[in-house]
Amino acid sequence: MIGALQLSFSRRFPTGAIIQVDDFLIPEGRGVTILFGESGAGKSTLIRVLAGLEKPDDGRLSVGEEWWFDTEKRIDVPASRRRVGWVSQDGLLFPHLSVAQNVSYGMRGGSKAAVKSRVADWLERMGLGGMENRRPSELSGGQQQRVALARALASDPALVLLDEPWSGLDRPTRERLRSELRPWLREAEVPVLMVTHDRQDALALGDRMAVMSRGRLVEQGEMEEVFCRPESAETAQLLEVETLARGRVLSCENGVAEVDCRGVCVVASEVPGLVKGGEVWVCVRGGDVSLGEVLLDHSSLRNQWWGRVVGLRQEGVAMRVELDVGFPLVALLTAASVEVLGVTVGREMVAAVKAQRVHVIPL
Numbered sequence: 448m449i450g451a452l453q454l455s456f457s458r459r460f461p462t463g464a465i466i467q468v469d470d471f472l473i474p475e476g477r478g479v480t481i482l483f484g485e486s487g488a489g490k491s492t493l494i495r496v497l498a499g500l501e502k503p504d505d506g507r508l509s510v511g512e513e514w515w516f517d518t519e520k521r522i523d524v525p526a527s528r529r530r531v532g533w534v535s536q537d538g539l540l541f542p543h544l545s546v547a548q549n550v551s552y553g554m555r556g557g558s559k560a561a562v563k564s565r566v567a568d569w570l571e572r573m574g575l576g577g578m579e580n581r582r583p584s585e586l587s588g589g590q591q592q593r594v595a596l597a598r599a600l601a602s603d604p605a606l607v608l609l610d611e612p613w614s615g616l617d618r619p620t621r622e623r624l625r626s627e628l629r630p631w632l633r634e635a636e637v638p639v640l641m642v643t644h645d646r647q648d649a650l651a652l653g654d655r656m657a658v659m660s661r662g663r664l665v666e667q668g669e670m671e672e673v674f675c676r677p678e679s680a681e682t683a684q685l686l687e688v689e690t691l692a693r694g695r696v697l698s699c700e701n702g703v704a705e706v707d708c709r710g711v712c713v714v715a716s717e718v719p720g721l722v723k724g725g726e727v728w729v730c731v732r733g734g735d736v737s738l739g740e741v742l743l744d745h746s747s748l749r750n751q752w753w754g755r756v757v758g759l760r761q762e763g764v765a766m767r768v769e770l771d772v773g774f775p776l777v778a779l780l781t782a783a784s785v786e787v788l789g790v791t792v793g794r795e796m797v798a799a800v801k802a803q804r805v806h807v808i809p810l
């Protein structure tokens with residue numbers, strides 16, 4: 448991409464739905480930005496506006512020095528000239544064209560031999576070597592999505608949009624594509640915007656994350672920041688932060704905050720905007736909680752609470768342990784750890800979390 452992409456727009460649908468996005472940013476250079484949000488949040492509308500498939504009522508879209516859209520200046524670069532590679536939920540390959548013809552479709556310039564060699568190169572990278580002459584109907588769902596991705600990347604786009612590219616595929620295929628995808632996107636040297644409402648996709652693939660909720664862009668930034676230090680309880684809930692508890696600030700000094708959560712003292716890193724007596728949300732990720740049978744004499748573990756296990760169930764590849772430590776706390780452990788530690792419902796255990804892994808959001 449020629450420079451950073453910046454987008455602000457509003458779109459009002461006849462049904463009354465309003466999508467309003469202020470200062471959405473994709474920085475210059477390669478990297479994957481995840482566009483995250485619940486169903487109906489406005490994600491598809493945003494990417495359709497980017498691609499030039501949806502006309503906002505009002506807005507501006509610039510890429511580096513270029514303007515793609517500006518209602519005031521009456522600029523509207525047509526979709527065909529925006530150099531956006533698109534992979535939709537169902538790939539949308541041309542059914543009457545071969546795999547090779549599908550991949551070469553958007554390629555510009557070059558001799559016939561050069562195009563052929565670039566197509567072969569892309570198919571090889573995608574693990575589709577030897578399938579040049581097949582029709583899309585002769586491929587599996589995962590193979591079709593890889594062809595769609597090769598087509599998007601081979602057209603030398605300024606930006607690639609992936610709109611839930613494997614939502615229609617079975618879980619093992621999704622997981623395989625997810626792990627294969629990252630190196631391909633890295634090689635492509637092009638910024639990628641990927642729409643998903645799957646946390647695993649976001650964590651595995653994203654460098655940055657933008658969160659939409661109820662028609663608004665509510666947060667954006669580096670993945671780690673947005674995931675571990677969301678600015679609002681709404682974002683924390685959307686991102687399924689396992690523990691979200693209300694508390695009141697007891698003290699904050701020297702970079703450390705102490706918060707009272709239902710009579711339990713929680714030690715956290717200080718964040719801007721905290722005041723003594725102020726109400727806050729306390730956020731703890733399940734993977735940051737460790738369990739033990741005794742209190743540890745370990746100075747870096749400022750938070751150690753006795754509590755009772757009140758729930759235990761499988762959640763994806765992890766075990767979700769629900770505890771009552773005075774407030775509800777969730778730990779995510781491996782099945783092996785649950786067995787070794789003897790975690791069972793009703794058992795009293797010590798839950799420990801480092802202070803720097805506890806995030807507080809002022810209300």
Ligand SMILES: Nc1ncnc2c1ncn2[C@@H]1O[C@H](COP(=O)(O)OP(=O)(O)OP(=O)(O)O)[C@@H](O)[C@H]1O
Pocket residue numbers: 460461462464465466484485486487488489490491492493644
């Ligand atoms: N063409 C349209 N006409 C009327 N309303 C629309 C249209 N497109 C989108 N909307 C409304 O705008 C809102 C946002 O829709 P959008 O498809 O952008 O959400 P989304 O986040 O992509 O959802 P999903 O994850 O389910 O695809 C919804 O309330 C939707 O009903």
